[in-house]
Amino acid sequence: MLKKGQVQDNLEMVIAFIIILIGVFLLYYGNLSHELSLEDSTSPMVIEKSDLEAMDVNFMSMDLLNLLRLEIDEYTVGEILASLPPEPTDEYYANDFAPDTDNPLTNYAYKEAGSIAFHCHDSFYESLNEVLGKVYGDSWVLIRGEYFKASTFICSSPGATTGFGNSAIASSTIMIPSKDPGLFYSVTLEVWG
Amino acid sequence: MNKKAFVFLYLCSIAFVISIAIFYGTVDKQTPGQESLYFGEKEINLFTSYQEAEEEVYFLELSARLAAKEASTENFEKEFEEKFGNYLLGTGLGVKDFDFVYEEGDSEMKIVAKSSAILTYYPDSFSKYTLTPSFSVTVPFETEEEEGFIG
Numbered sequence: 001m002l003k004k005g006q007v008q009d010n011l012e013m014v015i016a017f018i019i020i021l022i023g024v025f026l027l028y029y030g031n032l033s034h035e036l037s038l039e040d041s042t043s044p045m046v047i048e049k050s051d052l053e054a055m056d057v058n059f060m061s062m063d064l065l066n067l068l069r070l071e072i073d074e075y076t077v078g079e080i081l082a083s084l085p086p087e088p089t090d091e092y093y094a095n096d097f098a099p100d101t102d103n104p105l106t107n108y109a110y111k112e113a114g115s116i117a118f119h120c121h122d123s124f125y126e127s128l129n130e131v132l133g134k135v136y137g138d139s140w141v142l143i144r145g146e147y148f149k150a151s152t153f154i155c156s157s158p159g160a161t162t163g164f165g166n167s168a169i170a171s172s173t174i175m176i177p178s179k180d181p182g183l184f185y186s187v188t189l190e191v192w193g
Numbered sequence: 194m195n196k197k198a199f200v201f202l203y204l205c206s207i208a209f210v211i212s213i214a215i216f217y218g219t220v221d222k223q224t225p226g227q228e229s230l231y232f233g234e235k236e237i238n239l240f241t242s243y244q245e246a247e248e249e250v251y252f253l254e255l256s257a258r259l260a261a262k263e264a265s266t267e268n269f270e271k272e273f274e275e276k277f278g279n280y281l282l283g284t285g286l287g288v289k290d291f292d293f294v295y296e297e298g299d300s301e302m303k304i305v306a307k308s309s310a311i312l313t314y315y316p317d318s319f320s321k322y323t324l325t326p327s328f329s330v331t332v333p334f335e336t337e338e339e340e341g342f343i344g
Contacts, residue, residue: 009199012202016199016202016203023206023210027213061247065244068251076258082255083259174248174252175252181282182283184283
């Protein structure tokens, strides 16, 4: 049988051992959380299901800005998208042609950029694809809509397999003004697999 | 076991735990610009703020471009500023926040705008990035005299 002093010694050793265990656990936990953080940092570097580089994905908004500054004829893409009305008019739907307005930019936007249901014309698509195709291949989609509302103008390349069950690999959205005071449009560039 | 030895053991054990807590508790203070959650986090946050600021400047630039093209050549400055103000409705900025300089060239007008308003961005909870937006746009500008001369 152990003496009182020996019991106390054993108890103290157990307590010391438990304290050391807590310390080791804290050390392990600290290291583990740092390792997980590093693992997280590597995940954005690899874009699954595409050939996109992380740099292009992280700086998509700069590509989108440069695209909006691109001049087609005498207008920039941003001007054209800002000048398209929020929704196609009934006349537009009925005839597949744009009504003439007093504003030459709006007329241009109607006739050159958008066709029925505001899907873009081939010539407008080609102009955009010259810039976007070099970076995003044939899987980009450009969407213009009212802020927080459904999109009303879509220009997409044939390789973009949008739809149910699929999701965009990367996207970037910019707010632009519209012809109506207080109404803002969102322009979104998406890349799909 | 010797009681003095146990006291020493206790002290060592507690010091071990405390030193770990102190180390991890002060890592962020020892790292320049505070600790990152992941590698390159601060840099990406900073560039994201730059992009955010660039987007807002582009909004102003595009508003100015649209307004300038809508303004008539006879009363250009007044109409431009009025229309530019309309485009800014709902943004928190107004035409009064800007000083404009108009430079008329050969068949074009350059508008240089500098703002007195300060836009502030917070890349993270420790950093602040401020911007006084300024931009310039150049639009076609032909007075009636020039149009007549050309025609």
